């Protein structure tokens with residue numbers, strides 16, 4: 001039996017009655033768009049974070065794009081972020097007409113090197129966009145300090161960090177707004193696409209509600225600024241409501257898997273995830289590092305185990321972003337890392353038996369390198 005890098009079918013089996021009831025609830029509600037489920041989920045997701053507002057949207061990419069636009073970011077502005085991220089972070093910045101500016105990452109935890117941010121700030125910088133990659137938070141205190149000093153906004157990319165905390169503070173509540181994705185593989189995943197922005201700024205929330213609804217207020221058929229159609233589907237919202245109640249259980253499951261990997265792979269020479277001080281990690285992915293990554297992946301092929309690389313190509317090296325002008329070698333830590341990392345299977349319902357198959361295979365391959 002193949003060990004998949006991510007799988008939801010066992011979880012679906014366990015939750016089927018609740019999920020099918022969610023579908024029935026929406027189908028029989030008489031309101032299929034922006035109804036009770038969307039508004040209920042928004043209230044509950046904001047409350048989970050202790051934020052004042054949540055505005056749901058159709059996916060995480062648009063959560064970042066609309067989040068930036070609601071913060072007033074547009075053409076001519078610069079947004080500081082990292083190249084070691086999912087391409088959609090940068091695609092969303094580009095879609096606003098703003099220019100992404102990259103800083104390098106830290107070699108130990110692979111997160112934004114906040115020491116490099118000050119030097120990247122120019123007269124055009126308007127926003128800092130930290131990515132809470134793999135499931136733990138970027139060090140927010142120095143970013144907050146820089147934002148205050150230079151009059152910048154902060155949008156947190158929380159697509160991989162639902163339920164993560166830093167010094168007890170929930171991911172997504174330190175900046176001006178935070179964007180989430182509910183893509184199925186995420187820590188809180190829908191059965192299809194979904195996204196949301198949380199904020200405690202009422203005017204940002206109001207702009208977001210217009211931006212996702214053509215630029216109009218929900219009940220008034222006139223608009224001042226054209227927006228988009230980026231609504232979260234009512235069925236996905238109801239499924240997310242049900243799954244939000246189990247989010248802390250999913251996170252506990254991911255942490256148990258991470259612990260078993262850490263125990264089973266200690267002393268093998270494989271670089272294991274490093275948790276930054278004060279962080280509670282939610283393990284969206286379990287990323288390990290080895291200088292002979294490609295050989296290891298090659299040899300693991302015969303074991304029927306799926307692996308993944310998050311991410312094999314730093315965004316600044318992609319042809320579509322060549323116009324940004326980052327030469328190879330310009331972000332050395334990011335580039336070195338991309339050649340050495342790979343991800344082991346990680347999801348809450350991964351059984352100890354399947355996980356032990358992975359641990360055994362990796363140990364065997366490392367021993368014979």
Ligand SMILES: *Cc1c(COP(=O)(O)O)cnc(C)c1O
Pocket residue numbers: 059060061062085086088089131157159160181182183193194195
């Ligand atoms: C998944 C992800 C996104 C994009 O979310 P979609 O819902 O797929 O549009 C953005 N940023 C990061 C870091 C992600 O992991």
